[in-house]
Amino acid sequence: MKKVLFVGDINVDVIMGGLPSQPVPNKEITCGSHDVTVGSSALICASAYRFLGGRTWFAGLAGKDANGRLMLDRMRQFGIDASLVELTDKVATGVTVNLIVGHSRSQITCPGTITEYAGRKLNGRIFSRFDHVHFAGPYQQTALRPKIAGLLRAAAGAGVTTSLDPQWDVTEKWKFMKEWLPLLTWFFPNADEAISITGGRNARQACMRLAKMTACPIVKMGKDGAMVCRNGRIVSIPSYNVKIRDTTGAGDNLDAGVLYAILEKRMDVIEAVRFGIAAGARSCQFAGGVGARSTCKDIIRFMKEHAKK
Numbered sequence: 250m251k252k253v254l255f256v257g258d259i260n261v262d263v264i265m266g267g268l269p270s271q272p273v274p275n276k277e278i279t280c281g282s283h284d285v286t287v288g289s290s291a292l293i294c295a296s297a298y299r300f301l302g303g304r305t306w307f308a309g310l311a312g313k314d315a316n317g318r319l320m321l322d323r324m325r326q327f328g329i330d331a332s333l334v335e336l337t338d339k340v341a342t343g344v345t346v347n348l349i350v351g352h353s354r355s356q357i358t359c360p361g362t363i364t365e366y367a368g369r370k371l372n373g374r375i376f377s378r379f380d381h382v383h384f385a386g387p388y389q390q391t392a393l394r395p396k397i398a399g400l401l402r403a404a405a406g407a408g409v410t411t412s413l414d415p416q417w418d419v420t421e422k423w424k425f426m427k428e429w430l431p432l433l434t435w436f437f438p439n440a441d442e443a444i445s446i447t448g449g450r451n452a453r454q455a456c457m458r459l460a461k462m463t464a465c466p467i468v469k470m471g472k473d474g475a476m477v478c479r480n481g482r483i484v485s486i487p488s489y490n491v492k493i494r495d496t497t498g499a500g501d502n503l504d505a506g507v508l509y510a511i512l513e514k515r516m517d518v519i520e521a522v523r524f525g526i527a528a529g530a531r532s533c534q535f536a537g538g539v540g541a542r543s544t545c546k547d548i549i550r551f552m553k554e555h556a557k558k
C-alpha cells in the first residue's frame with residue numbers, strides 16, 4: 250500500500266448549522282446545530298484519505314492547548330500517523346467558525362498555528378519514506394509558503410509524486426504559483442481559484458491554460474462536478490443530485506478520493522475524478538468535512554445508488 254504524507258494547516262472547525270439568517274449586528278440569533286470537529290483543508294483531506302482506507306501521515310503544527318490535543322486525539326482515533334506534527338506553546342491552534350445559512354457558508358478564522366507552521370521537520374530524506382506528498386491551503390500558511398517550491402523539488406528528487414490544493418488567496422496575487430505548477434503531479438483548484446490564477450474568462454479556459462502550466466489540473470466545479478484536460482481537450486464530469494447539508498471540505502474529500510483512486514486503485518485520471526466527485530458529493534450530505542467518514546465501499550455504493558443529473 251502507498252504511504253501518503255499530507256502537509257499543512259491544523260485547525261478546529263466550529264460549525265454553527267441551520268442559521269435562520271445571516272448574523273444580525275447587536276442581536277443574538279439561534280441556530281439548529283453545533284459541532285466542534287476537524288478543520289483545515291490538509292487535515293480534512295488526510296482524514297478523508299484515511300477513511301477510504303489509505304496509509305496516512307500528517308505534518309503540521311498544533312498548539313499545546315485543548316484544541317491542539319483534540320486534533321491529535323482525532324488523528325490517533327482515525328489512524329493517522331501524527332509523528333511529524335510539531336507542537337508549540339507560542340500560539341494557539343487555529344480555529345474556524347463556520348456559519349451555515351441554507352447553502353451558504355461564511356467563515357471566520359483565527360489562524361494561530363496555521364500561519365506559524367514552517368515545516369521544519371520536512372526534507373528530501375523524510376519525503377523518501379513516502380510515495381506521495383499532498384499540500385493544501387498554502388495561502389494561509391505564510392511561514393510555510395516560501396518553502397513549498399523547495400519542498401516540491403526535494404520530493405521530486407526523492408522520486409515522490411506531489412499534489413496541491415491552493416484554496417483561495419485573498420490577495421489574488423497567487424505568489425509562487427508559477428514556480429509550483431511545473432513541479433506538481435496533480436493540481437486541485439476550484440473554478441474561482443483556477444479563473445483567478447490564470448485570468449481565464451471561465452473555468453473551461455482556465456483549465457486549458459492550467460494544462461499548459463502543470464501536468465494535471467483537476468478543476469472543481471461544485472454542483473457541476475469537475476473538469477480535467479486530457480490530450481488538449483476538456484472533459485467535464487458531472488456531480489450527483491444530493492440533498493446538501495454542509496459543503497465544508499467537499500473539495501478536500503474530492504482531492505482525497507482522486508488520490509486514493511489513482512494511488513490505490515490504479516484508476517486513470519478520468520475514472521479517479523469520477524470517484525473523487527462521488528466522495529465530494531457524499532461529504533455534502535454530512536456536517537463538517539469529516540462527518541461522512543466515507544469508506545471505499547461507501548463511495549462505490551453511493552455511485553451505484555445516485556442517478557447522474
Ligand SMILES: Nc1ncnc2c1ncn2[C@@H]1O[C@H](COP(=O)(O)OP(=O)(O)OP(=O)(O)O)[C@@H](O)[C@H]1O
Pocket residue numbers: 416438439440469470471472473474475488489490491493496497498499500501502503525526527528529530533
Ligand atoms: N451542491 C453540490 N451538489 C453536488 N455535488 C457537490 C456540490 N458541492 C460540491 N459538490 C461535490 O464536491 C466537489 C468539490 O466541491 P467544490 O467544487 O465546492 O470544491 P472546493 O471549492 O474546493 O471546496 P472546499 O470548500 O472544500 O474548498 C465537487 O466537485 C462535487 O463533486
Ligand SMILES: [Mg+2]
Pocket residue numbers: 414416439500501
Ligand atoms: Mg477548495
